[in-house]
Amino acid sequence: MSDDELLDAEIAAVLGGTGRPDGDPTLTWLAASARTTPPPDLVARIGAGVRRRAQRDRPGRLLSVVALALAAVFVSQAIGNVVAGDWIAENIGEPNGPHAYFEGALALMAAAACAAAAAVRRSWAPVSVLSASPLAVSLGLHGVGEFGVFAAGAVLHTTEGVLGILLAWAWWRDRRRSRT
Amino acid sequence: MQPGTGGFAEVYAEHVTPVWRYVRLRVPADADAEDVTSQVFERAIRSWSGYDGTRGSVGGWLMGIARHTVADWWRRHGRELPTDLAASGLGEGVADDDPEGEALRRLGADEVRRRLGHLTAREREALALRFGSELTSPQIAELLGITPSAARMLVHRAVGRLREVMGDE
Incomplete structure (x- = not known):
């Protein structure tokens, strides 16, 4: 071992509390002198700053509720597609397509995750709005054809459309409030 | 650890002490160290x-921010230091272009900072990282952009110089 490697090992031992009692006094003194505790008021001040910042990234209640509601509706449609494909097909007068229903359900689950992201962090809300709102509004418009044909489908798609618009509005409102 | 303000609370709790200790070895007074440490975490968040x-x-990553914040502090406050520092006669054997070392020798709040003021800027930095932040040689090497063996040699040289300073007192 070279001198610098030996010293490095000795420093590691001193810092790790396993240094020899008859070890290098310079290292012992330097380690002890460097090991001071930060003043409690400094720690508290920085901690308060971190917490303030964390709260700034917390979305408002309305945005969270709308985002979670839209996610729940997407998930319920995904589950319905998988477990009640026959019933849906029968009510809308179309042939049942389990394969398409299953893949549609996977896509809806992904959209649900995107929508729910707005409830976790304010900074994620734009992604939620850009991905989930257009899909929700499109599903809402598509559901117009189910009025008078399939009540459950009409209610589901209308809810999606309304929540899609509400999500965009809640995000816009949340942004304005967070800046004031 | 993934980015997110929630995660940052854990980062802060774990690293506030090493950052404070590093910064404290690099600036003359504890009050300065408090300001700089606060700035480090403001920048980090x-x-x-x-x-x-x-x-x-x-x-x-945090120590990189701390190094830059300390450098900025010296850029801002170096000009405000007493003008007679250069003529103080305390800088024997030390490079003239090291106002930071001069200020630490003259204004350092305690023995460790006054003694570190006799080292070169690079040696001071290495010791502050090794003993203040308690980084390993490979970690210091990564921060300073040198090899681990160069980092070990730098610390070795700095400790040797510190022994000389303590022996001369």
Whole structure:
């Protein structure tokens, strides 16, 4: 071992509390002198700053509720597609397509995750709005054809459309409030 | 550790002490160290979303911010230091272009900072990282952009010089 490697090992031992009692006094003194505790008021001040910042990234209640509601509706449609494909097909007068229903359900689950992201962090809300709102509004418009044909489908798609618009509005409102 | 303000609370709790200890060894007074440490965490939380865990440890990332913040502090406050420092006669054997060392020798609040003021800027930095932040030689090497063996040699040289300073007293 070279001198610098030996010293490095000795420093590691001193810092790790396993240094020899008859070890290098310079290292012992330097380690002890460097090991001071930060003043409690400094720690508290920085901690308060971190917490303030964390709260700034917390979305408002309305945005969270709308985002979670839209996610729940997407998930319920995904589950319905998988477990009640026959019933849906029968009510809308179309042939049942389990394969398409299953893949549609996977896509809806992904959209649900995107929508729910707005409830976790304010900074994620734009992604939620850009991905989930257009899909929700499109599903809402598509559901117009189910009025008078399939009540459950009409209610589901209308809810999606309304929540899609509400999500965009809640995000816009949340942004304005967070800046004031 | 992934970016997110929630995660930053854990980062702060774990790293406030090593950052404080590093900064304290680099500036003359504890009050200065408090200001600089606060600034380090303000900067860190602002850029937390850009932290990439694949490019290095969070501790190394924070120490990088701390190094820059200390350098900025010296740029701002170096001009405000007493003008007679250069003529103080305390800088024997030390490079003339090291106002930071001169200020530490003259204004250092305690023995350790006054003694570190006799080292070169690079040696001081290495010792502050090794003993203040308690980084390993490979971590210091990564921060300073040198090889681990060069980092070990730098610390070795700095400790040797510190022994001389203590022996001369």
